[in-house]
Amino acid sequence: MAAVIFDLDGVLVDSRVAISGAMNHALAANGFAQRPAQELYRYIGPPLALAFAELTAQPIGSDAVEACLAAYRERYAVSSLTETVVFDGIPAALADLGHRHRLAVATSKVKVLAEPLLAALGLRDRFEVVAGPELGAHAEDKATTIASALAALGAEGAVMIGDTSFDVAGAHANRLTAIGVTWGIGTRTELAAAESLVDAPADLPVAVAELLARA
Numbered sequence: 001m002a003a004v005i006f007d008l009d010g011v012l013v014d015s016r017v018a019i020s021g022a023m024n025h026a027l028a029a030n031g032f033a034q035r036p037a038q039e040l041y042r043y044i045g046p047p048l049a050l051a052f053a054e055l056t057a058q059p060i061g062s063d064a065v066e067a068c069l070a071a072y073r074e075r076y077a078v079s080s081l082t083e084t085v086v087f088d089g090i091p092a093a094l095a096d097l098g099h100r101h102r103l104a105v106a107t108s109k110v111k112v113l114a115e116p117l118l119a120a121l122g123l124r125d126r127f128e129v130v131a132g133p134e135l136g137a138h139a140e141d142k143a144t145t146i147a148s149a150l151a152a153l154g155a156e157g158a159v160m161i162g163d164t165s166f167d168v169a170g171a172h173a174n175r176l177t178a179i180g181v182t183w184g185i186g187t188r189t190e191l192a193a194a195e196s197l198v199d200a201p202a203d204l205p206v207a208v209a210e211l212l213a214r215a
Contacts, residue, residue, distance in 0.1 A: 001102050002212050003158035005149050005176075008107035008114060009044050010163035010184025012090050012123065018076060018083035019044050023051070026071035030064060032056055044185050045164040047108050047139040048072060060139055073135075077113060081120045087183060089201030094126045096205045104129040106149040106160070106170075108142060129153050142170030150174060157215070159208050165190045177211045179204070 009015045020037040028034050032055065043051035048069060049060045058064040097103060104127055107114050111132035118124040131149035133140040146160060160171035163184025168191060171178035180191030182199050191197055196207045 001100065003102045003104060003153050003155040004097055004208055005104045005106050005146060005158050005160045007045070007162040007167045008105055008109060010186070011161055011181055013084050013086050013121065015080065015084045016041055016044065018080040021083065022072045022076035022079055025075045026052070026068040027055060029071040030067045041185055045108060046166050047133070049139040073110070073113065080113065080117050084117060084121065086121050086123065087201060093201040093204045094123070097208060098126055101208070102153060102155070103127045104149045104153055105131065106142070106146045107132045108140070108145065110135055142166045143173035146170045146174050146176070159211050161204065165193070168194045177215070179207050179211065
């Protein structure tokens with residue numbers, strides 16, 4: 001069975017409230033100015049160490065960035081379970097795809113936060129593999145995370161579904177085709193390099209079938 005790998009935030013779930021709230025909590029807890037929530041949405045997807053490095057003007061691995069990450073994770077571990085919602089249509093799309101494909105998640109969220117979130121939202125049992133950075137990893141790029149998902153699946157090929165250029169680039173770095181979804185964080189322009197664009201979860205099974213047929 002062919003494999004289909006999903007990004008988490010912006011593809012399966014709407015996590016804008018939970019992530020922006022936890023980011024502002026972390027900034028305030030460490031003496032940095034909070035930002036309007038909408039200014040923080042663009043940081044959803046890439047590794048958060050990069051976000052806090054930019055927001056604090058401190059290097060990755062610095063005490064300030066590490067303190068922000070710790071405060072963020074402490075808050076997010078609790079708030080994400082009640083402030084994250086599954087996008088309409090995703091459960092049905094997963095049920096359809098799961099009949100014909102092996103499903104996995106590759107997320108920049110640390111795995112110890114991704115696993116309980118998926119479980120709380122009733123999605124964990126849909127996926128054979130959940131890949132994400134370990135707590136000690138600093139700014140693991142998406143290509144590495146996708147490679148980890150492929151290795152855990154024991155698969156050489158797959159279709160990657162994401163909502164940002166990081167997902168598309170990570171897929172291509174692993175010689176995978178990519179589907180960009182337009183209901184997440186990235187714009188259609190940002191996703192232009194994807195082999196396919198879809199506007200609704202219900203369109204995913206057809207898009208996956210079309211890409212696999214070309215392979």
